Amino acid sequence: MITQSSPQNEPTWLTIFRLLRWDKPAGRLILMIPALWAIFLAARGIPPLPLIGVIILGTLATSAAGCVINDLWDRDIDPQVERTKMRPLAARALSIKLGIVIAFIALVCAAILAFYLNILSFCLCVAAVPFIVCYPLAKRVFPIPQLVLSFAWGFAVLISWTAVTGKLENYTWVLWGITVFWTLGFDTVYAMSDREDDQKIGVNSSALFFGKYAGEAVGVFFAITVGLWAYLGIIMQLNLGFWITWAISLLVWMIQYIRLSSPEIPQETYGQIFRQNVILGFALLIGIIANIIF
Numbered sequence: 001m002i003t004q005s006s007p008q009n010e011p012t013w014l015t016i017f018r019l020l021r022w023d024k025p026a027g028r029l030i031l032m033i034p035a036l037w038a039i040f041l042a043a044r045g046i047p048p049l050p051l052i053g054v055i056i057l058g059t060l061a062t063s064a065a066g067c068v069i070n071d072l073w074d075r076d077i078d079p080q081v082e083r084t085k086m087r088p089l090a091a092r093a094l095s096i097k098l099g100i101v102i103a104f105i106a107l108v109c110a111a112i113l114a115f116y117l118n119i120l121s122f123c124l125c126v127a128a129v130p131f132i133v134c135y136p137l138a139k140r141v142f143p144i145p146q147l148v149l150s151f152a153w154g155f156a157v158l159i160s161w162t163a164v165t166g167k168l169e170n171y172t173w174v175l176w177g178i179t180v181f182w183t184l185g186f187d188t189v190y191a192m193s194d195r196e197d198d199q200k201i202g203v204n205s206s207a208l209f210f211g212k213y214a215g216e217a218v219g220v221f222f223a224i225t226v227g228l229w230a231y232l233g234i235i236m237q238l239n240l241g242f243w244i245t246w247a248i249s250l251l252v253w254m255i256q257y258i259r260l261s262s263p264e265i266p267q268e269t270y271g272q273i274f275r276q277n278v279i280l281g282f283a284l285l286i287g288i289i290a291n292i293i294f
Contacts, residue, residue, distance in 0.1 A: 015094055016088075016094070019068055019088045019094060020102070026278045028059070028060060029281075030277065031153060032055075032056060032059040032060070033278070034153060034179040034182075034281075035056075035058075035156040035157070036052075036160070037179075037281075037284065037288060038159075039163065040288050041161075042160070042163075042172070045292050054117070054163075055163070057109075058113040059156060061106050061109040064106040065110060065132065066135070068106060069132060071087055071088070071089040071099065072100065072136075074090070074136055080200070081201070107129075111125075118162065118166050120167070121159050121162045121163040124155060124162060125159055128155035131149075135152055140203060143204050144209050145205060146183070146188055151180065153183040154176045154183075156179065158172065171232065174228055174231060174235070177228050178232065182222070182277070185218050186274055188217060188218050189260070189270050190271075190274050191208075192207040192260075193267060195207050195208055216261070218260055219260070222256070222257065225253070226250050229246055229284070238291045241291045241294055242290065243287075246284070246287065248283060249283065259273070
């Protein structure tokens with residue numbers, strides 16, 4: 001299992017740092033990626049630098065709030081899961097009251113940044129909040145809670161795109177679909193590492209829902225993702241820079257599917273595939289930027 005450590009006599013600031021998951025940047029960056037895809041594609045060029053800064057800080061604040069809210073809901077479940085048992089609230093290293101205060105501060109920071117955006121983007125920020133708050137509850141009542149997370153991730157596209165254009169376009173929804181299916185793919189992989197613990201506790205996940213076909217489901221999600229990227233590249237007339245990174249992504253996703261189809265999957269594979277998707281997300285971003293520059 002992927003485990004976390006909690007050093008004895010850890011300073012409070014470092015415990016809060018872990019609560020916000022800033023010690024594990026991959027999960028923070030993977031929310032930032034679709035937001036950056038959106039602003040560069042929507043701008044058809046280099047977006048205003050202040051807007052890029054707002055989007056980056058906004059995703060950091062939002063993901064921090066989401067992590068704390070998740071841990072508040074799961075403070076009695078996480079101790080039963082090997083991967084999460086040493087999270088600060090699960091390990092009782094921080095109080096519930098302090099966790100609520102930190103979540104509130106993170107949401108306030110995100111709200112302040114949202115005021116920089118136009119009215120449509122601000123309304124989409126507000127609309128995203130229920131998905132952020134309710135995602136941790138979804139695993140208790142909904143068979144595929146990763147779909148709720150995927151919709152939450154999709155708001156990063158909608159908010160960022162409209163921050164540039166002031167409107168939702170057909171291109172926006174294609175990129176939204178890319179983000180939803182990509183998130184379903186990599187988060188199902190992440191859930192596969194917790195299947196035994198989740199089944200024992202009685203919570204839902206897409207990995208449990210698809211059962212022995214979880215690897216095939218991930219393959220379908222990634223196939224749809226790569227297909228939608230190809231469609232978006234064609235209709236937006238993206239050039240060679242994008243298509244090179246698209247081809248690399250296709251190859252890596254195929255390799256990941258093959259690894260997940262193996263009858264014996266080493267536990268560390270799930271974390272490796274998750275981190276590879278962070279790299280792929282940035283590779284595609286580089287391809288988008290290369291398309292703009294060249």
